[in-house]
Structures are given as C-alpha cells and as structure tokens.
Amino acid sequence: NAGVTQTPxxxxxxxxxxxxxxxxxxxxxxxxxxxxxxxGMGLKLIYYSVGAGITDKGEVPNGxxxxxxxxxxxxxxxxxxxxxxxxxxxxxxxxxxxxxxLFFGEGSRLTVL
Amino acid sequence: DAKTTQPTxxxxxxxxxxxxxxxxxxxxxxxxxxxxxxIHSQGPQYIIxxxxxxxxxxxASLIITEDRKSSTLILPxxxxxxxxxYYCIVRVKVQAAGNKLTFGGGTRVLVKP
Numbered sequence: 001n002a003g004v005t006q007t008p009x010x011x012x013x014x015x016x017x018x019x020x021x022x023x024x025x026x027x028x029x030x031x032x033x034x035x036x037x038x039x040g041m042g043l044k045l046i047y048y049s050v051g052a053g054i055t056d057k058g059e060v061p062n063g064x065x066x067x068x069x070x071x072x073x074x075x076x077x078x079x080x081x082x083x084x085x086x087x088x089x090x091x092x093x094x095x096x097x098x099x100x101x102l103f104f105g106e107g108s109r110l111t112v113l
Numbered sequence: 114d115a116k117t118t119q120p121t122x123x124x125x126x127x128x129x130x131x132x133x134x135x136x137x138x139x140x141x142x143x144x145x146x147x148x149x150x151x152i153h154s155q156g157p158q159y160i161i162x163x164x165x166x167x168x169x170x171x172x173a174s175l176i177i178t179e180d181r182k183s184s185t186l187i188l189p190x191x192x193x194x195x196x197x198x199y200y201c202i203v204r205v206k207v208q209a210a211g212n213k214l215t216f217g218g219g220t221r222v223l224v225k226p
Contacts, residue, residue, distance in 0.1 A: 004156075031211050042200070042216035043157070050211050058213070090156050100204075100212040101147070104156025 001026050004105035006091050012111045013081040021076040021108050023091030031094045032074040033058075033102065034066065036087040043090060049074055050096070081112045117201045122221040131188040133220055135201030138182045145206045146177060147214070148186045150197040157200065157216075160186065164206075191224045198222070 007022045025032065030051050035043040035058075045058030049068040063085060065077040074093075078085060088109050092102040118136040125131040137146065148160040161168055161175045163184075168175045174187040188195055200219040204212070 033211070033213065035216075042218055043214075044216070045213055048211045048213060050209070056211070088154070092156070094212045096209070096212070099159075099162055100206050100208075101159035101162070102149075102157070102212065102214060104158070106156055107154065 003027065004091055004093055004103055006089075006105035006108050008108060009106070010109050012113060013078075014113060015081060015083065017081050018077070018079050019081070019110075021078070021089055021091075021110070023074045023076065023105060024072050025074075025091075025093040025103070026072065027093060027095075027103065028071060029093035029103070030071065030096045032068065033092045033094075034064070034074070034076045035090045035092065036060065036085075037090065037107075038087050046076065046089075078110075083112050086110060086112045117203055117217055119199075119201050119217065119220045121218065122223070124223045124225055125188075125191050127193060127224055127226050128190055131191040131195065131222060131224070133186040133188075133199050133201075133222065134183065135186070136183045137201070137203045140181050140203050141205075143205055144203045146175065146181075146184050147202045147204060148173070148175065149200045149202065149214070149216075150195075151200070151219070152194075152197040160199075162206075191222075193224050193226065196222060196224045 033048040034046040047066040147162040149157040177184045198219040
C-alpha cells in the first residue's frame, strides 16, 4: 500500500492564481482531512470529510474549497492565492473505528509570492 | 477536546530513556490520550494511545496517572532518529463526525550523541 499520497510536493504560486492540491489514499479509509502547518507552529485543520459526498469546515477554511467524489480522493482547491496561504499542507486519512489514528501524507509545500 | 500542556523542548542522550510529560487536567472520562510525532518536515506519525491503563508497543510506552490528569511517553532507548516534535493530544477515540486532531505546540525533542 502506498498509504496517503499528495501531489505536488512543492509549488510556487503568484498572488491571485488558483491551484488544486491532490490527495489520494489506498487504505479504504472513510475519513479524510486537510491540515496546514505554518513555520514553527502546530497543524491546523482546514477541511475534513467523513465519506464520499460529505465535507465540513475545520478551524481555518477561508480561502479553500474541497470536494469528495470518491472514497480515495480528497482534493483541496485554493482560489485567489494570497501570501497568507504560504504553508505546508498535509492530507490525512483514518478509519472510523479501531484506534482512530490518522495516517498522514508527506506534505505539499506551497509558496505564494 | 481537553487541552494539553507540554514542555516546549527537551534534550536527551542517545541510548538513554526519554520521558516526555503531558498535562491534561481537564480530561473527560471518555477521552483518550494520543501521542504523535513529527520528524523534520514530514507528516505526523502516530505513536501510541491509551485510556487509563499503561500501554506499550514497539515504539514507546505510555504511562497515565491514576487520576488521568497527566501522562508520560517513554522512548526506552532514544536514537538520533527519534529527534522530532512530539504531540500529546486528548480526544474521544472515534467520532461519527470525524477523528479530528487538535495539535498544540508539542515538545521539540533533541537526541544528542
């Protein structure tokens, strides 16, 4: 199993541009999450999903959109990129049962200039 | 979810046990203690979790006080690869609304040769 795969790993955007961060998992997890991490800080939840077709806002959703059309994929869309969105973005997934631990991807480092 | 308090940083010697404390004085009866770590720039990695009994796995041991107001993560023989930020998180184990994690600042652990 590849686990949680994120693409791209690095991206530089200009202010006002849009892009989509891709996340896919092959563990058949129902729950998926997007976090962002600013330098020297802990992770903050942007959006999460408990299953295909169901998404909800986390702590810092402004400036982002998500969709969940399949169990495997949970893309994060940035509209009108701003310097404040410069961050490392982590996607994660988990089972709805058992220990409930989250499995994280390797991150996508985004710089907005 | 209950709030946790951890030291900002700590050093430990390679080959010695590393004891990482966490205070969670407002923990509720149905909340578990989870530990994750984040090695430089990587996605967080699940380590262990527990409710009230001490737990051990191949990575670490978790000691929870009888009143459950604090806990200690023990890395029995720290190696240089254990250098990371360690997060203590208190959470209800499995939630229908998603197993969301709230990350604080964590403890930055430096293992020295």
